[in-house]
Amino acid sequence: MSKNILVTGGSGFIGSHVVDALLKRKYKVTIFDLETPKRKDVKFIKGSLLNKDLVKFALKKINSVFHLAAVSDINKVKSIPVKTIETNILGTTIILEASRNLNVDRFIFAGSVYSYSSAGNLYTTSKTASELIIKNYQLLFGRKFTILRYATAFGPRNRNVDAISIFVKKALKNQDLVIHGNGQQKRNYVYVEDLAEGSMIALKEKTKNKIITLASNQNVSIFNLAKIIIKLTKSKSRIIFDKKNRRIDDFDSYYIYNKKNLSNSINWKPRNDLKNGLRKYITEKYKI
Secondary structure (H helix, E strand, C coil): CCCEEEEECCCCHHHHHHHHHHHHCCCEEEEEECCCCCCCCCEEEECCCCCHHHHHHHCCCCCEEEECCCCCCHHHHHHCHHHHHHHHHHHHHHHHHHHHHCCCCEEEEEEEHHHHCCCCCHHHHHHHHHHHHHHHHHHHHCCCEEEEEECEEECCCCCCCCHHHHHHHHHHCCCCEEEECCCCCEEEEEEHHHHHHHHHHHHCHHHCCEEEEECCCCEEEHHHHHHHHHHHCCCCCCEEEECCCCCCCCCCECCCCCCCCCHHHHCCCCCCCHHHHHHHHHHHHHCC
């Protein structure tokens, strides 16, 4: 069993929960990140994925890598496109090459269900390109990988820039919930702790060189999401549609539940459905 694991982006939203899941299973974890983690129970190396020497140093005596570090905030992606490509594609290639040179056993990559869509934005493109590079490394060099295509995560430690966190915050203040577009855009949400637990399947031999989708069997429109949040928070908020300012790179449905793509083949499903996950998130974050 791989004992020493490096988690890039381990200080971030999903990454910090993946670290929790690994520690619960008694793995020795090293976090590689630009952001200092709010914990003292792991080894921490501060640095950029573009620093080749530091990446090599971080990978010494590492058995497996969970690579979650990326520029993922859509607004940030649009403002720093070159940096996004450098970090998400070149950064992935640098750590992949270093893993090959140091004979790291397994490279586990945090992909996205965005990759199932024919539409796309720069974030999607960077994730899909990275997947292709990883698969080529397996073809050319025999490197073992597992790609985890994550649904949209929500829950504790989020960055407060996603629809759920924005809607909940406004609903608790009885403020209008503004939807850009007609609200029929569909999303697939998974509570972040469930996503982290599901990620542990990537350490098993049966997921070697496979793409695993971690998603629920429940797609929800942004309009229905807003209605659910209003009901759960007992809010008096109104739902307002801003059809003029819809993002040009938005998706109508970036992922549609499909058993062929899903995690059911590896006997995984999230423990919390959307409503239960929302209740837990609201209770934990706002103490209500």
